[in-house]
Amino acid sequence: MRVSFIKMHGLGNDFVVLDAREDALPDISRKMAARIADRREGIGCDQLIVLERSESAAFLMRIFNADGGEVEACGNASRAVALLHGEAATVETAGGNISLEPTAGGASVDMGSPRFDWDAIPLAYAVDTAAMPVAWEPLQQPMAVNIGNPHAVFFVDDADAIDLTALGPLIENDPLFPERINVNVASLVGENHLKLHVWERGAGLTRACGTGACATAVAAIRKAVAQSPVTVTLPGGDLTIEWKSGGTIRMTGPAAEAFRGTFEWDDYA
Numbered sequence: 001m002r003v004s005f006i007k008m009h010g011l012g013n014d015f016v017v018l019d020a021r022e023d024a025l026p027d028i029s030r031k032m033a034a035r036i037a038d039r040r041e042g043i044g045c046d047q048l049i050v051l052e053r054s055e056s057a058a059f060l061m062r063i064f065n066a067d068g069g070e071v072e073a074c075g076n077a078s079r080a081v082a083l084l085h086g087e088a089a090t091v092e093t094a095g096g097n098i099s100l101e102p103t104a105g106g107a108s109v110d111m112g113s114p115r116f117d118w119d120a121i122p123l124a125y126a127v128d129t130a131a132m133p134v135a136w137e138p139l140q141q142p143m144a145v146n147i148g149n150p151h152a153v154f155f156v157d158d159a160d161a162i163d164l165t166a167l168g169p170l171i172e173n174d175p176l177f178p179e180r181i182n183v184n185v186a187s188l189v190g191e192n193h194l195k196l197h198v199w200e201r202g203a204g205l206t207r208a209c210g211t212g213a214c215a216t217a218v219a220a221i222r223k224a225v226a227q228s229p230v231t232v233t234l235p236g237g238d239l240t241i242e243w244k245s246g247g248t249i250r251m252t253g254p255a256a257e258a259f260r261g262t263f264e265w266d267d268y269a
């Protein structure tokens with residue numbers, strides 16, 4: 001069976017998008033998602049995104065990391081899907097409903113409300129999620145935030161100086177995080193302006209992480225080192241994050257379609 005896909009990205013965080021809203025596809029195994037995402041023998045992407053019919057929203061957006069794991073949220077992909085869909089819509093995800101609004105060259109997405117309780121992150125035991133008493137030197141005292149998916153946010157003097165390739169997998173897979181975790185390392189580089197590098201759960205270092213930018217901006221506002229709206233500069237470019245305590249998070253930024261293609265389903269199943 002030949003299947004069409006759309007290759008898209010948000011600030012270089014890239015996706016293979018399968019639009020199964022009209023014609024349903026057979027279910028996708030973890031192994032198949034990883035094979036599609038493989039940059040050497042597959043099509044190659046950070047996340048595989050599958051759009052399906054939904055009973056409770058305009059459609060369902062399923063998110064598979066490059067390791068094949070299905071997860072709850074993907075900010076950059078939400079903007080790419082908004083661009084593809086072409087009109088405002090409420091979309092179901094495993095992390096809750098989000099609201100998409102296409103803009104010129106990208107989208108603005110309401111990502112819902114952040115959660116801070118230790119068991120909502122989730123963590124393996126109760127700690128103060130505003131400043132967790134843990135360290136992976138030189139990183140220490142992260143804030144934990146759930147944006148539909150789990151994030152640890154570390155603030156340092158110079159985010160560029162941290163060896164995230166070495167530290168990322170250690171933190172991602174630490175037993176403190178029963179569902180693993182996305183690892184964010186940020187520096188304040190100007191008024192309400194953060195620089196951010198992200199080691200993504202199930203995908204590793206990416207050019208950008210939308211939910212990571214949301215988690216980091218929320219953490220900076222909670223720590224009163226920044227005020228909304230916050231500009232987050234990632235290796236792939238800038239996102240604008242708006243949030244006030246008690247409210248939902250709005251993320252605005254670019255998205256783009258790269259190319260379209262087809263593949264033989266059975267080659268990856």
Ligand SMILES: N[C@H](CCC[C@H](N)C(=O)O)C(=O)O
Nearest residue numbers: 074075076149200201210211
């Ligand atoms: N690696 C993330 C999913 C993708 C998040 C990222 N690509 C984004 O734009 O938010 C996780 O396992 O929760």
